[in-house]
Amino acid sequence: MSAARLLPSVYLAGGSRSSWQDVASERLSGWNIIDPRTHQLSDEHAYTAWDLEGIRRSDWVLANFEATNPGGYNLALEVGYAKALGKRIILIDEKGSADPSVRRYTSMLHACSDFTPQSLDEAISFLQKLMSIA
Numbered sequence: 001m002s003a004a005r006l007l008p009s010v011y012l013a014g015g016s017r018s019s020w021q022d023v024a025s026e027r028l029s030g031w032n033i034i035d036p037r038t039h040q041l042s043d044e045h046a047y048t049a050w051d052l053e054g055i056r057r058s059d060w061v062l063a064n065f066e067a068t069n070p071g072g073y074n075l076a077l078e079v080g081y082a083k084a085l086g087k088r089i090i091l092i093d094e095k096g097s098a099d100p101s102v103r104r105y106t107s108m109l110h111a112c113s114d115f116t117p118q119s120l121d122e123a124i125s126f127l128q129k130l131m132s133i134a
Helices: 020-027 044-057 073-084 094-098 107-112 120-133
Strands: 009-014 032-034 060-065 088-093
Touching: 009 020, 009 044, 009 073, 020 032, 020 120, 032 044, 044 073, 060 073, 060 094, 060 120, 073 088, 073 107, 088 094, 088 107, 088 120
Parallel strands: 009 032, 009 060, 060 088
Antiparallel strands: none
16 A cells, blocks of 8 residues: 655745736646635634644745735745744745835845745746656
């Protein structure tokens, strides 16, 4: 009897204004996707608990700080929590890349990250390569 192969999991952290999560989910076949948009909770205590549990269950956190994200406060919490748990973190920092004055405020996010690609495409390619060598 052979053991079933467990899929690696990735938590999708970041804003939900552009549906970038749909692109990531579609292209990351073979990954267990943990997408916080799926919980449909409105109470901040409930959705925060759901999100933190999703991060705890993940192997990787794909943190997308989009230029349209108004503040990134929730993303910062997710990245900090993931770092504290020893999770591997991929940070796409569109906001800091677009505005050098913002970059000084995202430096701790960069310091917590294992990989900081310039785009979502680059982040997805990185995760696809990981899957191909696993």
